[in-house]
Structures are given as structure tokens and as C-alpha cells.
Amino acid sequence: MDYDLLHIQGKPYVLMPLHDYRALMGSDNDDGLPEDVLDALAANQESPVKIIRKYRGMTQKVLADEAGISRPYLTEIETGKKDGSLRAMKAIAAALGVNVGILA
Known part of the structure; x- marks a missing residue:
């Protein structure tokens, strides 16, 4: 993981990739997904990746970029x-x- 330490108005801040931040925040909870999303996951009619991506309001391009994979590869996973x-x-x-x- 690659982080930068910044000092703004004398206070230290850590700059990190968004996906690292999300992983850190997600590790302390039970994913924080609402019941309707959990129901959709349980129905097993659509890819869990696609269900959660849509819930998060992310496009395939944004998710692929943040995950460091190609959009066509993400499409193959979702389908x-x-x-x-x-x-x-x-x-x-x-x-x-x-x-x-x-x-x-």
C-alpha cells in the first residue's frame, strides 16, 4: 500500500487510494448493506458484484479502475x-x- 503523509495547517493527514480506505472501513463492520440488497444477494439471480456495484452507484468503468482491472474482465465476472x-x-x-x- 502506498500512502502519502501531508501536513495541512500543522496537522498530519494520510492520503491513500480510495479502495484502500474503503477496505479499512469495511473491515470493522458487517458490510453495512441494507436488507433489500441482502435479499437480492440471497435470491442469487444476479452477480453479487453487479448488485453491490449498482447499490454503491458505481459504473463498471469506475469499479474496474478502482479495482485495477479491465472493464471487459469485470463484465465477464459480472456475467x-x-x-x-x-x-x-x-x-x-x-x-x-x-x-x-x-x-x-
């Missing part, structure tokens, strides 16, 4: 054509601010 590598799924989970297990 079930590919499972997604563990590394990719961890990056997607971090970008979505959820634990990777919820995407399985």
Missing part, C-alpha cells in the same frame, strides 16, 4: 463468464467496501 482470480476479487471487494466473502 458469470469468468469466476475472477482471488486477487481480482479481493480488489473488487476493497473497491466496493465489502468483505470478499460476500462476493462468493
Whole structure:
């Protein structure tokens, strides 16, 4: 992880990638997803990645960029054509601010 330390008006601040911040914030809670999203996940009719991405208001391009993967690869994961590598799924989970297990 690559962070920068900034001093603004004498106070230290850490600048980090958004997906790292979301991963840190998501690690202390139960993903913070509302009941309707959990119901959609339980129905298993759509990819968990797509459901949570839509809930977060993210486009495929934004999610792919934040996860460091290509948009076509994300599309293949969302449509079930590919499972997604563990590394990719961890990056997607971090970008979505959820634990990777919820995407399985």
C-alpha cells in the first residue's frame, strides 16, 4: 500500500487510494448493506458484484479502475463468464467496501 503523509495547517493527514480506505472501513463492520440488497444477494439471480456495484452507484468503468482491472474482465465476472482470480476479487471487494466473502 502506498500512502502519502501531508501536513495541512500543522496537522498530519494520510492520503491513500480510495479502495484502500474503503477496505479499512469495511473491515470493522458487517458490510453495512441494507436488507433489500441482502435479499437480492440471497435470491442469487444476479452477480453479487453487479448488485453491490449498482447499490454503491458505481459504473463498471469506475469499479474496474478502482479495482485495477479491465472493464471487459469485470463484465465477464459480472456475467458469470469468468469466476475472477482471488486477487481480482479481493480488489473488487476493497473497491466496493465489502468483505470478499460476500462476493462468493
